[in-house]
Amino acid sequence: MENANFTGLSPRLSSSMSLDRNKDHDQDFQNSEMQDRNFHSMDALEILKETVSILRYNPIGFLSIGALLICPVSAVQLSNFLVDQSVVKELSIRLLLLAKSSGFPLKPFIEQACLKFSEMVISAVMCFPLYVSLLVLSKAAIVYSVDCTYSRKNFDLRKFCIIVTKVWKRIVVTYMWVCMVITGCLTLFIVLLVSVSSAFSVMGFPPDLILYPAMIVGIIFSMILANAMIICNIAIVISVLEDDSGPEALLRSSSLIKGQTQVGLLIFLGSTIGMTFVEGLFEHRVKILSYGDGSSRIWEGPLLIIMYSFVMLIDSMMSTVFYFSCKSYRMETSNEETLPVLEALTISSALAEVQ
16 A cells, blocks of 8 residues: 555645655656656546545545545435425426426426426435535545645544634635535526527427427536536635635636646546436435335445445545646646645644644
8 A cells, every 4th residue: 555656646746755765766766757747648537547546545544534424415315315305396397387388398308307407406405504514524534635645644633623623614615606606507507498498489499399409508508517517626625725715716726627627527427427327226226116025225225325425435536636637737847845735724723722
């Protein structure tokens, strides 16, 4: 484990590693330096490999974060334990009426889409306290653990608690802005979808043909939402590692990922496919009795919750690695090493305690 190979994504990794290298290995050092200069061209697969290496370096720490902080959120989210199905049905009916008034044909897949969207909205609202507490804390812990790994330091729970007390407010503020951005994107999508379908309906197009421009709007919206999610994920990392929060973190994130958007899209696509796949398995093998007498739910349910939590853990780790990759790519060549924000916060807290 101690010999785990890292590609130098941390802006301060190369200088810290150079202090530990023997001068008799100049050639190896030069080769490593060349690798560090080329790391900005890493694709999504290489970032995934880097994430796996980091996980292997500190498996107990990361898996503990997943078990203690992410698993409870996954269990509530997958089971829809807090969701009132009567509210979901009422919202779904309202969406169907809106779709019908906009000219959409009430086909089964449209009814299913309205039901799933309603369930997603109600679940997000009911699980919001868990998201803003356990999920945000898990993201902060993952970012801190990855930062410690790149710094070749052990996870210090006391230091982490000190850091969380210092940055908690800006993390929560950033998360609230992230929620507002996503809500705004979804609202904009519904408004555009209704407007476009209503316009074609007024022009006399039959309901079946209205689906085609609606599909185009949906594809465009998917691309916009994916970019927004990438920016939001990196903004959360920025709020932990840097002084920015809220809209400043979002702006900083959007400028930081320029030139690396394709990599971010692939990471987001992979994570989304993984979580959607596990959600589908949970839906059909745990919620719906699709085979047997249902006794397998006893072990399949917890197993799928663990799988879902693991995908969320890897997603957060990859977002952090992606942040370091983008920042190192943007960082100007300098021989000086700046003091990390997390270490500065810890030192300032220690000095305050001494005084």
